[in-house]
Amino acid sequence: MGWETPVALYMMRGLVTTLELTLICSVASLIGGTILGVAFIGEAPALVAVVRLYVEIWRGLPLIVILFFVFFALPVFDVKFSAFWAAAVGLSLWGSAVTAENVRGAVQSIPKAQREGARALGLSWPAMMWLVVLPQAVRRLLPPTLNMLTSLIHGTSLSAQLGVLELLESGRRSIQRLLLDVGNSHSLEIFGAILLIYFVICYPLTSLSRSLERRLSV
Numbered sequence: 716m717g718w719e720t721p722v723a724l725y726m727m728r729g730l731v732t733t734l735e736l737t738l739i740c741s742v743a744s745l746i747g748g749t750i751l752g753v754a755f756i757g758e759a760p761a762l763v764a765v766v767r768l769y770v771e772i773w774r775g776l777p778l779i780v781i782l783f784f785v786f787f788a789l790p791v792f793d794v795k796f797s798a799f800w801a802a803a804v805g806l807s808l809w810g811s812a813v814t815a816e817n818v819r820g821a822v823q824s825i826p827k828a829q830r831e832g833a834r835a836l837g838l839s840w841p842a843m844m845w846l847v848v849l850p851q852a853v854r855r856l857l858p859p860t861l862n863m864l865t866s867l868i869h870g871t872s873l874s875a876q877l878g879v880l881e882l883l884e885s886g887r888r889s890i891q892r893l894l895l896d897v898g899n900s901h902s903l904e905i906f907g908a909i910l911l912i913y914f915v916i917c918y919p920l921t922s923l924s925r926s927l928e929r930r931l932s933v
Contacts, residue, residue, distance in 0.1 A: 718901060722889045726905075729885025730912065736803055736871045736881060741864055743807035748814020753849075755819040758840055766815065773812035778870045781805040786877050802874035810867050817859040821852040854931060861924035865917050882909060 755766045773781065785808075786801035796804060825848050833843040875884035886905045894900040 718893055718897065722893070722901075722905065725889055726882065726885045726908070729880055729882040732799070732879065732885075733868075733871050733881040736799065736806070736874060736879070737864075737868050739803050740806040740810055740867050740871075743803070744810025744814050744863065744867065745860070747807065747811035749818055751811060751815035752818020752822070753844055755815055756822050770812045770815050773808045774816060776809075778806070778809055779873050779876060781809055782873055782877060798874070798877040798879045802871070802877055802879050806867055806870050806874075809870070810863060813863050813866075814860065817856055817863065818852070820859075821856040822848055824855055825851050858924045858928045858931070861920050861927070865920045865924075868913070868917055868920075882912060 751766050751769065754762050755770070757763060782802055782805040785796060785805040786798065789795070822844075829847055829851065830843060833847040838846065871881055872883040874881055875887070878884075880888075886909045890900045890902050890905055
């Protein structure tokens with residue numbers, strides 16, 4: 716048996732981890748970010764200030780810094796995560812902050828007359844948001860959300876720095892093992908396969924995002 720099959724099986728494990736990490740972070744980012752985004756444009760100044768601080772901190776930091784903070788710094792406060800869950804928490808902090816900002820922008824893009832009309836009908840603020848504003852904002856929110864999901868997929872590769880056996884890390888370890896065992900790393904083939912896999916996963920998302928942007932701009 717050649718080197719291809721063992722490496723492919725090992726990298727499949729890494730791909731599964733990448734997809735699992737992406738799924739967890741995407742769900743957490745969308746749910747948490749939507750809640751934060753709605754609070755961001757709420758009527759409680761103190762809550763708005765807290766959410767703004769959250770968004771500015773986590774959206775403004777490099778992802779690798781966030782991951783290192785969660786994995787290496789939080790244990791000082793007796794908050795410990797495995798490498799996988801540290802990556803999941805770090806990526807979700809970033810993703811929820813980006814989503815919150817996207818939600819705020821989408822909601823504020825809805826004409827003010829819509830909100831005034833809802834208030835004239837006697838709707839409370841939560842009812843106005845749920846029944847009138849958010850349904851219209853969702854269409855405008857789709858392209859930036861797809862871009863955020865694509866960035867999350869890219870960001871999972873940084874979890875290799877914490878020791879997570881995701882797609883990139885599985886390829887890197889395979890190269891090292893082949894170099895030691897047979898004297899040929901086959902790095903071109905392996906990194907080429909990694910490039911192709913990321914392209915196959917991400918290209919449909921970026922294409923759909925561009926298509927939606929064109930349709931919504933008409």
